Amino acid sequence: MNYAERALRTLSAGNRTLLRAEDEASLLQEMCQVIVELGGYRMAWVGFAEQDEGKTLRPVAHRGFEDGFFDIAHFTWAEGEGGPTAQAVRTGKPVVVQDIKTVVAPHLPVAITEAIERGYASVVAFPLIIDGQVGGNLTIFAAETDAFDEQEVGLLGEMADDLAFGIGTLRMRARHREAEETIRRMAYFDTLTALPNRTSAEETLSTAIEFARSQHQSLAILLVKVGLFQEISDTLGYREADQLLREMSRRLATLAGELPSIARVGEDEFSLLLRNAGAETACRLAQRIVREACDSVAVNGLMIDPHVYIGVVLFPGHGTTPEALMRRAKIAAVQSRRTVAKYGLYQGTADVESTRRLTLMSDLRRAIEQDELLLYCQPKVSIASREVCGAEALVRWRHPQHGMVATGEFIALAERAGLIMPLTRWVLETAFRQSHTWYEQGVRCPLSVNLSAQDLRDPRLIDRIVGLFATWAMPPELVQFELTESALMEDPAGALDTMARLKALGVELFVDDFGTGYSSLSYLQKLPVDALKIDQSFVMSMLTNPGSAIIVRSTVDLGHNLGLGVVAEGVESEGLWEGLRALGCDTAQGHFVGMPIPADQFIEWEAHSPWRLRPAAGDTTPAIAR
Known part of the structure; x- marks a missing residue:
């Protein structure tokens, strides 16, 4: 018998099984079936390594001449027990026994005579390395002695690696589906009452x-x-x-x-x-x-x-x-x-509210044109170093009659009145001017500006930003841009092009409100971004809502796996700070870190805050002295 040929046939059929797999249980069972029915092996089984006291190997799929085998056998990967399968799990390397009769009891989970009665003459056991750790085994019995030569073991080992990769991929898909379903549910249902929102x-x-x-x-x-x-x-x-x-x-x-x-x-x-x-x-x-x-x-x-x-x-x-x-x-x-x-x-x-809204729209236009808006900023702090590592530029409007107008209200007014682009221009110009002021004072604190979906469609946006860099001679690392996930998804192709042109300027880019826009992972991989900002709705409820906790943890892991930083918005308490620190989140933003404050008061705030201002490269001067 050409053993390498049957192993190659088994590997090919196994690959087809991997491509068709929809869930883990069917993948494992069908893989065992392929090994026995197409490969001609006597028996195949897959087990998962438990981390319990007895280091149990839990059989999860099997096929072939196994009648009674899994009833009488005890499977473990503990030291000194379990035979070739346990050794493969412990060492992370394949183990081959060309003649089962040479194995000394009790190193097999069943008596040698019982193994022989079932037609097991030789065995090979492979570790299943899932997500970088040995998670179980694939064990194959043959009816012939000396059945597993070097070439056959190599081909079957490749199949075991493919199976482990398939398991890991299916588990990742399941986690993603769970997270996406949680996000969809949170988008349409109230977490407190479970009613529609x-x-x-x-x-x-x-x-x-x-x-x-x-x-x-x-x-x-x-x-x-x-x-x-x-x-x-x-x-x-x-x-x-x-x-x-x-x-x-x-x-x-x-x-x-x-x-x-x-x-x-x-x-x-x-x-x-x-x-x-x-x-x-x-x-x-x-x-x-x-x-x-x-x-x-x-x-x-x-x-x-x-x-x-x-x-x-x-x-x-x-x-x-x-x-x-x-x-x-x-x-x-x-x-x-x-x-x-x-x-x-x-x-x-009479719709009094509509009248008030129209009046405010007119007043907002005048406030933008006459530079009557206010620039605030909210600090961002590195969780690991407790250093202020940036700030987000925020716009505020103090109306002469109505006082401070809620940000959400006048942003909505700007959207309805077609004032988003003029408002963004005001924020850009004011933020660059403020960054230059800090720079002249020796403060190296990146200031991030939010860009809306309308801004991304502005054909003059990049030229305007290039002009501001030329005007103020600012290092690009001191200006950042935040783009909401929902804005990116309105025109994915156009947004990708604009972001690439922004990135070419040397600035850092953040995906804001991540988790609320339903972007695909394939699209996220293409974006030239530096960090994800977890939406505050998930962060603020992560200690009380398991769904939010899953989303926050998954986002931190996802960002780090993609080589991105992760910023948590809505950090309102020390408990949230500690929870994020335990998850390895990079940066915090919220009232616990610092309230939005007028930009011209930022240096004074920093001097009296518990956080340290991150120095420029090579700068060892104390923050307050700079």
């Missing part, structure tokens, strides 16, 4: 509106605000406030029944969607919620009497878009707080 509710509402419009039906939305939430959070703590929300979500779901769609759409807000319903049906449900959902709740040993305020809006009478209906439902809920009934229909005739 605002994003999910708005998509559901949009679909319901289209259906109602096509069928000439009405629909109603109830927005339920839970009273005392903020007071309980401030007085007793956020865990107690969360306990109240969980109980209220359970009660609302019970009262709503099967027909309405319920979601958590705000910190203390729930929405209920009633299809094919009018004002009477909606108000009847609202009245029932006010009456039956407000029984006392035990919170931290206290009996709390919760209150709810409910706003009711109707399609098409109160609006024809999810945004308009949800906004007006919230207005109605606030209005109902001052009523005896604690619920009510939306009463707004």
Whole structure:
């Protein structure tokens, strides 16, 4: 018999099995089947090495003449026991026995006579090296003595390596699928109550509106605000406030029944969607919620009497878009707080909010043009060295009448008014000027600027940045750019081209809000980036939410495996800092590290902060003295 030829035939069939494999169990079983039925070997089995006290080898797949073998045998990879298979696992090298009769008991897991009765004349055992460690074995028995020559062992060893690689690949795919599913679930479901979140509710509402419009039906939305939430959070703590929300979500779901769609759409807000319903049906449900959902709740040993305020809006009478209906439902809920009934229909005739928004858009344009915005920065700190290693440039707007306008609000205004590119120009120019000021003062602190999806489509973006480098003569390592994962995915090819041109300038690039944009790993590998920034929604809940912890840990591992740094946003406590340090995360950003502060106060902040400013290469001058 040409043993090398049968080994080559087995290797070829095994490769085809690897390519078709969808899950680990079927891969292992089919590989054993290939070895026995196509290779002509007497028996093959795969085991996994356990890290228990007895160092057990756990059989997971087998094929051939093994009747009773796995019932009477005890498999271990402990020192001095288990025969060739155990030796292969212990040493990480193949072990060949050309004649089983020469093996001295008890070095086989079964008696030699029983092995011979099953037709085992020779055996070869290979370690399965999975993710750099011996994870198990592939053991093959032949019916002939001297069956495994050097060439055959080499070919079968290659097949064992391929099998180990296949196992590792399937496990990696499973981890990725689990992480992606967790990300998808977190994108559409509230982690506290397990209810659909605002994003999910708005998509559901949009679909319901289209259906109602096509069928000439009405629909109603109830927005339920839970009273005392903020007071309980401030007085007793956020865990107690969360306990109240969980109980209220359970009660609302019970009262709503099967027909309405319920979601958590705000910190203390729930929405209920009633299809094919009018004002009477909606108000009847609202009245029932006010009456039956407000029984006392035990919170931290206290009996709390919760209150709810409910706003009711109707399609098409109160609006024809999810945004308009949800906004007006919230207005109605606030209005109902001052009523005896604690619920009510939306009463707004003129959309005051729209008028305010239009006014703010006009004011924002003037603020950009007249340099009335403020540059803030938020420090980034190396977790290992506790050194300030950079800062993120942030824009703030102090309105002359309204005071500080929430960042999310005026960024949304800028997007609607077509002001994103002018706003980015202002931030770029101000950030370069500030970096130059620091540079002149001897401070070497990289300042990162955020670029939006619209910025990536700006044909003049690169020329503008090149001009700023020429104007201020700044070293490229002192300017960084952050691009959100979702922005990159709007136009992957165009974003890749822009990033390549940015990278050619010598700057560092960060993927911001990583984990929220559903980018593929193949696309991520192509990006000329230096670091990933884990979205704060995962970081802030990693100590209390297992799903978030998985995502954070997976992102740190992924970034490091790709040779990238990893920055965690939303580091709000020492516990989060320590958890990230244990995971090997590189950089932290958040209120525990430092609040956003006016850029011109950064040096003073650093001088009195517990963090040290990372010196320039070769610079040993103390940070405060520079």
